[in-house]
Amino acid sequence: MSFAFPNFRAARKLLSIRGGVHPNDQKILSSESAIEQMPLPNLLRIPLQQHIGALAEPVVAKGDIVDKGQLLAVGQGSVSASIHAPTSGLIVAISRFVAPHPSGLPVPTITLRPDREERWTDLPSPLDLEKSTPEEIAKRVASAGIVGMGGATFPSSVKLNLRNRFKLETLIINAAECEPYLTCDDRLLRERSADVADGIAFMARALDINKIIIGIEENKPDAIAAMSKAVEGVLANVQIVAIPTRYPMGSEKHLVQVLTGQETPARGLTADIGIIVHNGATAYAIHKAARFGHPLISRILTVSGRAVKRPANVEVLIGTPIVDIITHCGGLVGTPSRLLLGGPMMGQPIANTRSPVVKGSNGILALSHNETRRDEIMPCIRCGNCVNACPSGLTPLDMNARIRNEELDSAVDIGLLDCVSCGACSYACPSNIPLVQSFNYAKGKLIVQQRTKQRQEETKRLAKQRNDRMERIAAAKREAMARRKAEKAAKLKKHTPEKEIAPPSSSSPLIAAPNKSAEPLEASVEPLITEAAQ
Numbered sequence: 001m002s003f004a005f006p007n008f009r010a011a012r013k014l015l016s017i018r019g020g021v022h023p024n025d026q027k028i029l030s031s032e033s034a035i036e037q038m039p040l041p042n043l044l045r046i047p048l049q050q051h052i053g054a055l056a057e058p059v060v061a062k063g064d065i066v067d068k069g070q071l072l073a074v075g076q077g078s079v080s081a082s083i084h085a086p087t088s089g090l091i092v093a094i095s096r097f098v099a100p101h102p103s104g105l106p107v108p109t110i111t112l113r114p115d116r117e118e119r120w121t122d123l124p125s126p127l128d129l130e131k132s133t134p135e136e137i138a139k140r141v142a143s144a145g146i147v148g149m150g151g152a153t154f155p156s157s158v159k160l161n162l163r164n165r166f167k168l169e170t171l172i173i174n175a176a177e178c179e180p181y182l183t184c185d186d187r188l189l190r191e192r193s194a195d196v197a198d199g200i201a202f203m204a205r206a207l208d209i210n211k212i213i214i215g216i217e218e219n220k221p222d223a224i225a226a227m228s229k230a231v232e233g234v235l236a237n238v239q240i241v242a243i244p245t246r247y248p249m250g251s252e253k254h255l256v257q258v259l260t261g262q263e264t265p266a267r268g269l270t271a272d273i274g275i276i277v278h279n280g281a282t283a284y285a286i287h288k289a290a291r292f293g294h295p296l297i298s299r300i301l302t303v304s305g306r307a308v309k310r311p312a313n314v315e316v317l318i319g320t321p322i323v324d325i326i327t328h329c330g331g332l333v334g335t336p337s338r339l340l341l342g343g344p345m346m347g348q349p350i351a352n353t354r355s356p357v358v359k360g361s362n363g364i365l366a367l368s369h370n371e372t373r374r375d376e377i378m379p380c381i382r383c384g385n386c387v388n389a390c391p392s393g394l395t396p397l398d399m400n401a402r403i404r405n406e407e408l409d410s411a412v413d414i415g416l417l418d419c420v421s422c423g424a425c426s427y428a429c430p431s432n433i434p435l436v437q438s439f440n441y442a443k444g445k446l447i448v449q450q451r452t453k454q455r456q457e458e459t460k461r462l463a464k465q466r467n468d469r470m471e472r473i474a475a476a477k478r479e480a481m482a483r484r485k486a487e488k489a490a491k492l493k494k495h496t497p498e499k500e501i502a503p504p505s506s507s508s509p510l511i512a513a514p515n516k517s518a519e520p521l522e523a524s525v526e527p528l529i530t531e532a533a534q
Contacts, residue, residue, distance in 0.1 A: 017254045019391040020246040021424045023180050023345070025219070026371075030304045030311040031183040035191055037315050038328055044086055044112040044319035045097050045356040048073050051153045053080035055108060064091045067121035069295050072110055075145070081155045081359075082145040084295035085112060086317035088119040100322070100341055100358055104351030112319065123293030129201055134163060137206035137290065144289035145359075146296045149281035150174060150250070151342065153360040156282055160206040166271040171204050172259060173214040175223065175280040176243060176250035179343030182363045184302045185280050187313045189216070189223035192284060193230035199283030201235055202290045207276055210237050213259050214280075217249060218242040247345060248422040252277045254391050266418055281362075296359060303329045307336035307366035316357055322364055323353040336366040344371075345423040378431035386425035386435060392418050396425040396435045403442045408449075411442055419443075 048056045056073035060066060066085045073083040090113045096106035127140060142157035162168065177185040189196060204212055212235055216224050224242055231238050243249055243258055253264040255277065262273045270277055281300065288294040297318055304311040309330030316325055322341070326332060340347035342363050350364075357364075386396040394415040402411040416439060425435040 016244070017246070017249070017258055017391050018393060019389050019424060020248060021389050021427050022245075023247060023427060025180045025245075026304070027181065027183050027186070027219070029181065029306070030302050030313055031186060033183075033187070033312045035184075035187050035300055035313045035315055038317070038320060038325060040087060040114045040116055040317070041320050041324045042113070043092075043321070044089075044114065044317060045321065045354075046072065046083060046086070046110045046112060046319040047097070047099060047356065047358055048083065048108040048110065049099075050083065050318070050358040050360065051075070051079065051081040051147045051155055053077045053155070056080060056083050058094055058108075058110060060091050060094075060110070062091055062094055065089070065115075066091060066112070067119050069123060069293075069297060070121040071295075075142075075155070079155055079158060081147050081153075082143065082295075083110075083318075084145055084297050085121075086297040086319055087112070087114045088117050089114040098352045098355045100348075100350070100355040100361065102349045102351055104355075109356075126292065127202070127290040129198075129205060129290075132202075132205065132290075134160070134206045134208055137202055140289055140293075141206070141286055144285070144293075144295040146282065146285045146289060147359050148279055149285060149299060149359070149362070150279035151346070151360050151362060153358075156278070156286065159276060159278065160203065162269075162271045162276060163207050163209075166269075167274055168207055168209055168271065168276055169274040170211045170213060170260065170276070171200070171207055171209045172256060172270075172275060172277045173200055173212070173280055173283060174250055174252065174255055174277050175214060175216045175220075175227075176255060177220070178217060178245070178247045178250040179345055179347075179363070180247070181304045181365055182302045182343050183304075184300045184313050184362055186220050186223050188281055188284060188300055189220070190226045193223075193226040194234075195287045196280055196283050197227065197230040197234045198291065199285070199287030200231075200238075200278075202286050203278055203283060204235070209276070212238040214238065214240045215243050215255055215259055216240065217245045219245045248391055248420065248424060251391065251420050251422060253420070299357070299359060299361065301325075301357065301361055302363040303365075304363065305336065305366040306368040306371055307333050309333050318359060319356045321354050321356055322350060325357065325364060326353065326366065332366055334368070337369045337372040338365070338367045340365040340367065345427065346421060373432060375432045377433055380431055380433060383430060385428040385430060389424040389428035391422065391424060392420060394419060396439070399442075400433065400435050400438050403438050408442055408446055412446070416442060416446075 048058065054076040056075050058073045060072050066088060068085055068088045070085045071082060072085050075082045091110060092113050093111040095109065097109035098104055099107040127137065138157045138160040141160060146156045147153040148156060175185055175189055200212060214227055224240060228240050241259060249255060252270060256270050256275055257263055260275065264270050265272055285296050298315055299318065300313060300315045302313050303325060312329050314325060314328065339350040341350050341361055342348060344365060347365060380397055382397055390396055398414060399411045399416055419439050421436055421440055423436040429435060
């Protein structure tokens with residue numbers, strides 16, 4: 001086992017990423033606040049979509065009494081995740097409620113009223129790390145509804161099963177936590193490092209990987225020291241690497257490049273180069289699922305900003321209203337300039353404080369006027385600051401110009417889909433142009449166009465199928481009618497006796513014998529016509 005702390009540069013040659021910025025991290029506001037447990041709220045609002053896939057399907061009904069950890073909704077599709085009861089209580093509604101999203105639109109939500117008994121449901125037996133198969137671990141992670149806790153909310157079991165599709169060699173634990181203000185991962189590594197190390201061991205077992213790298217920004221020395229001690233005797237062939245403090249060092253592909261020197265293909269997966277990346281908080285959730293059978297029903301998040309009376313790191317139940325968490329931290333100091341769910345660089349505005357936190361929520365920020373930039377948006381002066389700041393090597397100013405002209409396909413041609421939405425370009429822009437918002441708008445519009453095109457193609461396909469089906473039905477009817485006619489004719493012929501028809505007789509009164517001496521008709525009629533004319 002080798003460690004890269006404190007002399008990490010001598011132990012591992014780190015490559016640098018291009019671009020990036022150095023914002024004032026403001027982590028001092030909450031970095032020394034130990035994790036505290038949030039009391040039970042009066043109501044829990046549990047959205048049915050807390051992952052990137054399709055909505056989970058409810059398996060409970062209004063009026064049901066549920067236990068803590070009980071399955072509430074089953075994931076649908078390959079990248080969906082199941083949802084469990086954060087505590088015991090009564091299901092008071094299954095309806096639509098405002099989502100933790102800038103739109104503030106309602107989404108299908110289960111509302112649970114806690115009974116404060118904290119009565120656990122029957123939980124699965126603990127897994128033995130040495131005896132458990134990769135399939136068993138991945139299945140346990142899936143049944144626990146664990147998703148990426150860094151914000152991506154991609155189902156963790158899907159990534160664990162990538163061993164079946166790719167030749168994997170390295171597991172990287174992303175503990176960079178490069179977003180300003182956020183310190184929840186730092187506190188987790190400092191206070192529960194042994195549990196995180198155990199979760200990493202289960203991940204490595206599920207992926208059948210022996211090489212592990214844990215990347216932590218160098219401004220978190222206590223977390224580096226705690227993890228260095230925790231992995232001793234637990235993980236073999238592991239390196240804990242202190243990485244440079246620069247935003248967005250926590251971006252998956254850039255972290256891989258810094259730690260391994262390998263570049264992920266454009267629009268590809270790190271698995272394409274044999275590397276899997278998981279978040280440190282995800283490892284902690286996997287530890288609880290494997291050792292205790294606990295599903296993902298809570299998470300640790302940071303409440304910070306100078307408009308919050310008491311910044312803190314709080315462990316909250318999934319579905320806890322944002323307003324209750326802010327109240328627990330002493331409430332607001334005046335009127336905040338901005339309320340964000342997540343960090344200041346990639347976080348989303350909070351449209352309604354009654355909306356709940358979900359599995360991917362890692363912070364609640366209430367920023368004062370002094371912490372936000374409210375300068376007027378000016379025209380682009382093509383200074384190139386955004387180009388220098390972009391860690392993906394893109395030209396944000398050109399992409400923004402094409403998007404403003406609704407030339408979305410042209411923006412895609414110069415790399416729009418390679419943008420990681422880190423916000424470094426917006427931070428570096430002296431004209432205060434909201435570049436990342438423009439790119440997110442364009443990506444959303446492209447998704448809408450793609451879905452519209454897919455619906456149109458599906459409609460055409462279904463219409464063609466219907467026409468083909470109707471034509472087959474009509475042809476079958478014609479064949480059946482022709483067959484019935486043929487059968488009817490054959491039946492009539494079978495039951496009707498045949499009679500010999502004699503030739504007509506010349507003496508028949510109905511048929512006159514031919515007058516061989518008669519004149520032609522024209523000759524006999526001609527005198528009559530002549531007489532009438534006279």
